Each structure stands twice: as C-alpha cells, then as structure tokens.
Amino acid sequence: xxEYWNIDPARQSLVDEFFAQKPEPEVSLDFNIPEKDFNNxxxxxxxxxxxxxxxxxxxxxxxxxxxxxxEAEINVAAHSVGGKMISNIYDDLIHIRFEDHGPGIADxxxxxxxxxxxxxxxxxxxxxxxxxxxxxxxxxxxMLHIDSERGKNTVLELIVFFS
Amino acid sequence: MTxxxxxxxxxxxxxxxxxxxxxxxxxMTLREIAxxxxxxxxxxxxxxxxxxxxxxASDLISDILMCTKEPTLLLTGLANTQVIRLSDxxxxxxxxxxxxxxxxxxxxxxxxxxxxxLLRTKMTMYRSSGLLYNAGLRSCKI
Numbered sequence: 001x002x003e004y005w006n007i008d009p010a011r012q013s014l015v016d017e018f019f020a021q022k023p024e025p026e027v028s029l030d031f032n033i034p035e036k037d038f039n040n041x042x043x044x045x046x047x048x049x050x051x052x053x054x055x056x057x058x059x060x061x062x063x064x065x066x067x068x069x070x071e072a073e074i075n076v077a078a079h080s081v082g083g084k085m086i087s088n089i090y091d092d093l094i095h096i097r098f099e100d101h102g103p104g105i106a107d108x109x110x111x112x113x114x115x116x117x118x119x120x121x122x123x124x125x126x127x128x129x130x131x132x133x134x135x136x137x138x139x140x141x142x143m144l145h146i147d148s149e150r151g152k153n154t155v156l157e158l159i160v161f162f163s
Numbered sequence: 164m165t166x167x168x169x170x171x172x173x174x175x176x177x178x179x180x181x182x183x184x185x186x187x188x189x190x191m192t193l194r195e196i197a198x199x200x201x202x203x204x205x206x207x208x209x210x211x212x213x214x215x216x217x218x219x220a221s222d223l224i225s226d227i228l229m230c231t232k233e234p235t236l237l238l239t240g241l242a243n244t245q246v247i248r249l250s251d252x253x254x255x256x257x258x259x260x261x262x263x264x265x266x267x268x269x270x271x272x273x274x275x276x277x278x279x280x281l282l283r284t285k286m287t288m289y290r291s292s293g294l295l296y297n298a299g300l301r302s303c304k305i
Contacts, residue, residue: 132225
C-alpha cells in the first residue's frame with residue numbers, strides 16, 4: 001500500500017499521542033457518500049461544521065475544517081464508487097476518516113501536485129477537477145494521511161486541532 | 164515601498180495615493196451591486212441593504228474555497244447546487260450568476276432556506292468584476 005503523510009511539525013507529538021492512545025470520541029457522526037451524488041455531497045461536512053459551530057469553535061478553525069472536509073467528501077463522490085465519512089470529535093481536535101470502495105489512487109505524490117486532476121467531464125462541468133482538492137486538504141489540516149493504491153480502496157484521514 | 168517612491172515625482176505619488184483612497188471606498192450594498200450589474204434578484208425576500216465588503220470571481224470550486232476567508236460576494240458562472248453547499252463551508256454574503264446563467268428552482272430554494280441572496284446578470288464575469296472594482300468594491304483577501 002502506498003501511503004502519504006503530512007503533519008504540521010508543531011503538532012507531531014500531539015498527533016503521535018492521539019494515534020498511540022486511540023481515545024474514545026466525545027461525539028461521532030457518520031455519513032454515506034454515494035458515487036457522483038452531487039445533490040447531497042457536502043451535506044456531511046456542512047452538518048459537522050454546524051455542530052462544531054454550536055460547540056463554539058473559533059470561526060477560522062471552523063473554516064479550515066469545513067474546507068478540508070468538503071474537499072475530501074467531494075473527492076469520494078467524484079472519484080470513487082462510493083464510500084463514507086466518519087467524523088470523531090474530541091475535546092481538543094476533530095479526526096475525520098474517509099473510506100471508499102475503490103478504485104484507488106494510482107500515484108498519491110502526483111495527486112498531491114496542485115493542478116493535477118483525473119476528474120471526468122461531468123465532474124469538471126460542476127466546477128470541480130481543478131486539481132486543488134488534496135492540496136487544499138493539506139493546507140487546511142494539521143495532519144493528513146492517505147493510504148491507497150490502484151485497484152484498492154482509499155482511506156484518507158485528517159486532523160484539525162481546535163486551538 | 165520607499166524605494167519605489169524614490170523614483171516617482173510628487174504628482175504621480177499623489178495620484179497613486181488618491182487612487183488607493185478611491186479604491187478603499189470598500190463595501191457596497193446588494194442594491195447598488197444589482198443596479199450596477201443590471202441584475203435580476205432571484206431571491207425575492209433578500210435584504211438588499213446588506214453590506215458587502217469584498218468580492219471574488221471564479222468558476223472553480225476549489226479556487227473559491229481557497230480564496231474566501233471573509234464575508235464575500237461571489238461572482239460565478241457555475242449554477243449547480245454545489246455552489247450553495249459552498250456557502251455552508253465559507254462566508255458568502257451573496258452570489259451573482261454571470262453570463263445569464265439561470266440556476267434551477269431547487270438551487271433557489273436552497274438559497275432561500277439559508278437566507279442567501281442570489282442575483283443574475285447577463286454581463287460576463289470580466290465586465291461584472293470590472294464594474295464592481297471601478298465602483299470601489301475591493302477584492303477579497305487571499
């Protein structure tokens with residue numbers, strides 16, 4: 001399996017601690033993401049954002065979470081045969097895991113390059129496919145981890161700290 | 164900046180300063196924007212006196228997500244419902260559909276639910292942006 005990691009160096013120890021301890025989330029939200037369902041794609045991210053807003057999360061942090069989550073949700077709808085997102089909310093951070101049922105990313109490093117896209121015409125007509133999805137997720141998260149290969153499923157997880 | 168100013172005579176300098184001052188007129192109301200762009204209001208009960216501090220124009224969703232960090236008027240030729248989903252993620256104060264793009268009733272209803280004002284102009288994105296910029300509406304911070 002090919003893997004990609006991007007962790008803000010200032011957060012490295014907190015991220016390590018999180019994965020070592022695997023704490024129980026305070027709140028967990030699951031959403032299905034059907035293939036090419038652009039009427040509903042983004043709903044999961046919007047609900048997560050609304051919940052965090054009610055919890056009083058800083059607006060700028062909220063924006064980063066919403067943008068990263070929405071881009072990842074759109075990626076699942078646009079590029080996979082369907083999947084789901086699991087959002088786990090803790091006292092100090094949010095961890096969102098996107099799992100799909102394939103067909104996988106052939107070359108993750110290439111997919112990370114701003115402007116690179118394999119989006120089809122339908123997806124491009126919707127205004128997606130700029131090749132900025134993964135770079136946007138990287139930019140707006142404190143931790144990004146992608147595990148994928150061609151012919152397999154993709155797991156993308158991200159963490160954003162609340163302060 | 165001081166280095167640059169050294170090469171300018173006093174007259175050009177004062178012109179630049181006035182120019183900048185004019186650009187800082189900043190916010191406009193939706194009413195003024197609609198009138199300038201000869202735009203049709205698609206969401207009847209919208210508050211047209213709402214102040215819009217800045218604007219951004221793009222047909223690419225990732226660009227819009229990357230650039231919009233404050234309440235922003237969005238000019239776009241995209242007329243699918245994902246444009247409304249965008250407003251759930253970032254702070255959009257209104258949307259102007261350019262090039263006469265007609266959004267679906269479903270999209271308009273989604274905007275009404277969110278209290279998001281929608282305008283539609285026959286003008287191109289370039290012309291719309293130019294007119295608003297000339298009127299002093301600044302570009303959003305990126």
